[in-house]
Amino acid sequence: MSTEVKNAVVIGAGPAGLTAAYELAKNGIRSTILEADQLVGGISRTVNYKGYRFDIGGHRFFSKVPLINEVWDDIIDEDMLLRPRLSRILYRNHFFDYPLQAKNALTGLGLFEACMIGLSFARTKVFPSRQERNFEEWVSNRFGYRLYNIFFKTYTEKVWGIPCTEISADWAAQRIKNLSLVEAVRNALLGGGGKTKDGKIITTLIDEFKYPRLGPGMMWECCQSNLESQGNHTKMGRRVERIRHSHGKVECVYARDENGELEEFSGDQFFSTMPLRELVNMMDPAPPDEVIKAANSLAYRDYLTVVLMIKRAEIFPDNWIYIHSPEVKMGRIQNYKNWSPEMVPDYSRTSLGLEYFLWDVDDEWTWSDDRLIDLGLKETVTLKLIEENEVEDGTVVRMKKAYPIYDQHYQSHLDVIRRYLDTIPNLQTIGRNGQHRYNNQDHSMLTGIYAARNVMGAKYNIWAVNVEKEYHEETVSDEKATGDRMIPRRLVPDDDAESVASDAVIRAAFAKLDPFALGSAMGLVFAISLFLATTALILKGGEVVGPHLSLLGHYLIGYKVSWSGAFLGLIEAGIGGFLLGYVGAGLRNWTMSSYTNLLKRRADLDESKDLLDKV
Amino acid sequence: MSARSADQEVSHAIARMKAGILAFIFAMLGGGGLFVMTAWLLIKGGPQVGKTLNLLGHFFIGYSVSWPGAFVGLLYGAVTGAIIGWCIGIVYNRIVGVPSAS
Numbered sequence: 221m222s223t224e225v226k227n228a229v230v231i232g233a234g235p236a237g238l239t240a241a242y243e244l245a246k247n248g249i250r251s252t253i254l255e256a257d258q259l260v261g262g263i264s265r266t267v268n269y270k271g272y273r274f275d276i277g278g279h280r281f282f283s284k285v286p287l288i289n290e291v292w293d294d295i296i297d298e299d300m301l302l303r304p305r306l307s308r309i310l311y312r313n314h315f316f317d318y319p320l321q322a323k324n325a326l327t328g329l330g331l332f333e334a335c336m337i338g339l340s341f342a343r344t345k346v347f348p349s350r351q352e353r354n355f356e357e358w359v360s361n362r363f364g365y366r367l368y369n370i371f372f373k374t375y376t377e378k379v380w381g382i383p384c385t386e387i388s389a390d391w392a393a394q395r396i397k398n399l400s401l402v403e404a405v406r407n408a409l410l411g412g413g414g415k416t417k418d419g420k421i422i423t424t425l426i427d428e429f430k431y432p433r434l435g436p437g438m439m440w441e442c443c444q445s446n447l448e449s450q451g452n453h454t455k456m457g458r459r460v461e462r463i464r465h466s467h468g469k470v471e472c473v474y475a476r477d478e479n480g481e482l483e484e485f486s487g488d489q490f491f492s493t494m495p496l497r498e499l500v501n502m503m504d505p506a507p508p509d510e511v512i513k514a515a516n517s518l519a520y521r522d523y524l525t526v527v528l529m530i531k532r533a534e535i536f537p538d539n540w541i542y543i544h545s546p547e548v549k550m551g552r553i554q555n556y557k558n559w560s561p562e563m564v565p566d567y568s569r570t571s572l573g574l575e576y577f578l579w580d581v582d583d584e585w586t587w588s589d590d591r592l593i594d595l596g597l598k599e600t601v602t603l604k605l606i607e608e609n610e611v612e613d614g615t616v617v618r619m620k621k622a623y624p625i626y627d628q629h630y631q632s633h634l635d636v637i638r639r640y641l642d643t644i645p646n647l648q649t650i651g652r653n654g655q656h657r658y659n660n661q662d663h664s665m666l667t668g669i670y671a672a673r674n675v676m677g678a679k680y681n682i683w684a685v686n687v688e689k690e691y692h693e694e695t696v697s698d699e700k701a702t703g704d705r706m707i708p709r710r711l712v713p714d715d716d717a718e719s720v721a722s723d724a725v726i727r728a729a730f731a732k733l734d735p736f737a738l739g740s741a742m743g744l745v746f747a748i749s750l751f752l753a754t755t756a757l758i759l760k761g762g763e764v765v766g767p768h769l770s771l772l773g774h775y776l777i778g779y780k781v782s783w784s785g786a787f788l789g790l791i792e793a794g795i796g797g798f799l800l801g802y803v804g805a806g807l808r809n810w811t812m813s814s815y816t817n818l819l820k821r822r823a824d825l826d827e828s829k830d831l832l833d834k835v
Numbered sequence: 836m837s838a839r840s841a842d843q844e845v846s847h848a849i850a851r852m853k854a855g856i857l858a859f860i861f862a863m864l865g866g867g868g869l870f871v872m873t874a875w876l877l878i879k880g881g882p883q884v885g886k887t888l889n890l891l892g893h894f895f896i897g898y899s900v901s902w903p904g905a906f907v908g909l910l911y912g913a914v915t916g917a918i919i920g921w922c923i924g925i926v927y928n929r930i931v932g933v934p935s936a937s
């Protein structure tokens with residue numbers, strides 16, 4: 221791509237779009253950001269209702285990518301809080317620790333249910349489902365059916381709106397970091413799992429997270445004003461409706477403002493964070509039918525939150541709770557003041573965000589705000605969290621296309637769309653819905669940064685972000701950058717070099733012995749040794765030749781210290797040595813592989829313990 | 836590398852033997868073993884010390900169950916062990932198709 225970019229147009233002022241503009245601005249490229257809504261931040265916005273601030277869900281800031289942490293620090297350094305995490309599961313009016321703890325689960329479920337869970341777990345271990353085709357089989361195989369039924373089924377079905385038996389097992393497997401055998405062994409032997417070199421426990425997303433003082437929207441509002449001060453304007457209330465292109469190049473986009481006026485925005489480079497389904501349908505001239513068909517096949521799950529303002533200072537100490545009780549429709553409850561005390565205008569009050577996961581064709585989606593607030597109130601009372609008369613006020617926020625759906629065919633539809641988009645190099649689609657990927661803010665931002673760098677000559681494969689866990693080091697494509705700038709290559713940090721070395725040692729130590737080769741080697745050496753020992757005694761001679769070596773005849777049938785015995789011994793010692801080597805290598809391989817598999821199973825279980833967070 | 840390919844790499848990787856190291860280990864076992872066995876008989880004492888072990892003198896010229904013999908045995912045991920270990924390593928590596936690294 222050309223390095224002489226003068227003007228870029230960014231569609232959407234969510235994390236991806238604003239970060240792309242931010243990266244462009246750092247490199248002296250101007251951009252115009254077009255945002256359909258009146259708030260920046262997209263799904264990561266913060267809504268302010270009479271001084272009560274709340275997010276769409278709750279947005280933890282956590283990234284393994286140093287670059288993203290740097291950007292966050294750059295934008296709002298001092299306003300970033302480090303928050304402890306507490307989130308439990310509410311089931312049958314009992315709070316269960318999350319991740320599940322044996323003692324607490326036992327108290328909550330009672331001895332009988334706990335025994336049944338234990339039995340069901342044991343049964344799964346002995347008779348696991350042969351095939352792991354769906355989410356139900358996948359989770360049951362790891363935790364037992366009964367535990368799955370209580371702690372995974374209801375919530376997952378609430379979020380995704382389809383039975384767990386219809387959710388592909390791959391989807392669950394993707395959410396869990398699949399440690400390789402080598403990693404599992406390294407963590408078990410060298411203590412890499414969750415500990416630093418001096419033995420301190422590494423805190424994870426499970427324990428604490430960063431959160432801006434005034435909610436995630438604060439980050440994006442600051443980013444926007446930062447951009448504004450450098451002359452990069454965000455035009456609010458501009459919904460892009462048409463993207464005009466010709467000869468493999470986008471020329472301009474048309475956005476409608478709130479008065480219904482259509483405005484044209486032209487540029488050299490275009491970045492889109494709008495849902496792919498919409499983007500494809502806005503292309504002018506229209507793409508081939510198969511591309512439109514693929515785009516229209518992409519599905520999304522919608523989301524709404526009912527926020528209740530309650531006249532009580534303390535309701536529960538958690539940041540959020542998972543609602544597993546099947547008798548209510550809500551899936552989660554956020555307690556915003558536990559994310560940041562400044563999310564409420566008055567600390568004697570609490571605001572609760574009741575989260576409902578819906579399809580836009582569901583009845584509830586079309587309900588009035590009042591009716592939804594009433595539903596939320598009744599359900600919260602049913603859960604015995606509040607009294608009806610404690611609720612002062614309420615509001616509703618709807619978010620369409622909050623979750624891109626990974627159905628059986630989405631990947632092939634994406635491939636078709638990507639092939640088409642590849643023909644228009646000055647249009648890059650980034651972010652969560654821009655890539656139809658279950659991206660968090662950090663992934664979305666990273667696609668924005670990489671796309672911005674691409675227009676300056678870099679060759680990042682933005683589609684590789686959030687595919688592999690360690691996306692941050694592996695997204696540069698093999699081709700060399702063609703622009704004027706050299707793309708700095710990261711040095712491998714010392715820790716990485718160390719683990720590469722230890723992995724090599726582990727691989728060598730756990731590599732299999734070839735039983736045939738070891739058997740043959742030992743057979744040959746034993747055979748020749750016995751042959752040489754026998755001949756030595758024969759040649760030496762004497763009254764009685766080799767009486768003691770002849771005792772081997774007890775084991776080697778027909779063997780004695782004589783010329784015929786020497787040849788017989790050669791064959792028999794060869795066979796004996798072979799068997800010894802063969803069986804020895806087999807036993808050693810079996811022991812090693814049983815041990816590594818055990819470590820791997822343990823590591824997998826450990827990795828699955830925060831599965832709910834990933835649903 | 837993906838987890839699956841890394842797993843395959845481990846499960847399909849065939850160990851290569853360092854013939855030099857194997858020779859060293861066998862030398863230690865052979866030399867050390869014979870020395871300890873000889874010394875043990877000498878310390879235990881008795882009317883006919885190490886009648887059977889003495890027979891090794893047929894192969895290891897100069898070896899006997901005595902203190903000087905223990906040191907001679909140490910040498911012989913080490914050399915024989917090293918040869919055996921080295922041969923096993925070399926033959927093994929030849930069969931699995933990798934050159935031996937001493």
Ligand SMILES: Cc1cc2nc3c(=O)[nH]c(=O)nc-3n(C[C@H](O)[C@H](O)[C@H](O)COP(=O)(O)OP(=O)(O)OC[C@H]3O[C@@H](n4cnc5c(N)ncnc54)[C@H](O)[C@@H]3O)c2cc1C
Nearest residue numbers: 232234235236256262263277279280460494651652660661
């Ligand atoms: C319930 C929930 C909880 C989440 N929790 C977390 C969390 O804890 N941590 C985390 O890091 N991430 C979390 N995420 C993910 C995070 O919200 C997204 O990754 C992030 O907001 C995606 O950024 P984006 O810029 O790609 O898209 P979006 O946030 O969707 O922004 C896209 C923007 O484009 C605008 N737009 C769309 N179409 C047009 C158009 N035609 N013209 C002009 N503008 C348009 C939209 O109005 C929007 O502002 C959560 C998401 C959900 C749904």
